[in-house]
Amino acid sequence: MNNTSLTNAERKIMEIIWKHKELSNIEITNIADEDTSWSRHTVKTYTNSLTEKGMLGVNQISQRKIKYYAIVSKEKYLASATGNHLRKNYKKLSYMVAGLINNEQVSDEEIRELQQLIRDYKENMDA
Secondary structure (H helix, E strand, O other), X not given: OOOOOOOHHHHHHHXXXXXXXXXXXXXXXXXXXXXXXXXXXHHHHHHHHHHHOOOEEEEEOOOOOEEEEEOOOHHHHHHHHHHHHXXXXXXXXXXXXXXXXXXXXXXXXXXXXXXXXXXXXXXXXXX
């Protein structure tokens, strides 16, 4: 999943699928209709685009019924998107972390979690 960027609409479709696991275009349209006025055709355009990007898989239920499921987990997508953002906007990871820490109140617990992540990463690198 290299450099897969999603439009806001595609992200909304993915959020729906991540939450509900496997849905048809009609089901996606009904769920999305709570916040949008998308037609089934509009949703089909987005699901086709997401399938081409490798984000969605297709489960052929019958000749006329298709259900879509996420190939890429939300966690994996967010990690990739964060990495892409980091590469575009910061020269180093340390600059990004410093920027976040300087602009947010960071709890002692969050600092311990970051330290544990660094320790775990180092252990995996040495293994």
